[in-house]
Amino acid sequence: MADALAVVGKIVEIGKTLRGVAELVKDAKTKSLIADLNLAISDLKMQIVDLRDENLALKDKLKRGAAEKDLASALELKEVAYWFKVAPGDRPPGPYCTGCFDAGRKLSLLRPLPETFRAFGTHECPVCKATYGAGEF
Numbered sequence: 152m153a154d155a156l157a158v159v160g161k162i163v164e165i166g167k168t169l170r171g172v173a174e175l176v177k178d179a180k181t182k183s184l185i186a187d188l189n190l191a192i193s194d195l196k197m198q199i200v201d202l203r204d205e206n207l208a209l210k211d212k213l214k215r216g217a218a219e220k221d222l223a224s225a226l227e228l229k230e231v232a233y234w235f236k237v238a239p240g241d242r243p244p245g246p247y248c249t250g251c252f253d254a255g256r257k258l259s260l261l262r263p264l265p266e267t268f269r270a271f272g273t274h275e276c277p278v279c280k281a282t283y284g285a286g287e288f
């Protein structure tokens with residue numbers, strides 16, 4: 152498929168040729184129509200640029216959605232936290248906060264709580280501060 156802006160450029164060139172012909176035949180009506188055509192082409196160019204921007208944003212959104220779906224399918228719920236089904240090489244296999252992932256697709260690695268805070272649980276999410284109980288891992 153030809154680039155839309157290249158097609159518009161070709162239309163502009165045709166318009167210039169038509170304007171030259173209209174000058175030769177001294178046709179005011181044709182000149183006026185060509186001026187209207189140039190205005191419409193300018194509007195079209197702006198719409199194409201807007202559509203390109205929107206298309207890029209949507210492609211990016213789709214890409215992020217697919218990555219999130221892949222990530223979700225790579226995780227499994229064990230007890231109360233998410234773990235990778237297969238340990239990835241670039242991060243720990245788990246446990247990850249279910250609240251952070253379910254709400255915002257964010258992987259927050261739970262950290263063990265110090266002994267003095269074990270009354271609240273064994274692990275804590277460093278992002279949302281949720282605590283996870285004893286014996287769950």
Ligand SMILES: [Zn+2]
Nearest residue numbers: 248251276279
């Ligand atoms: Zn969290």
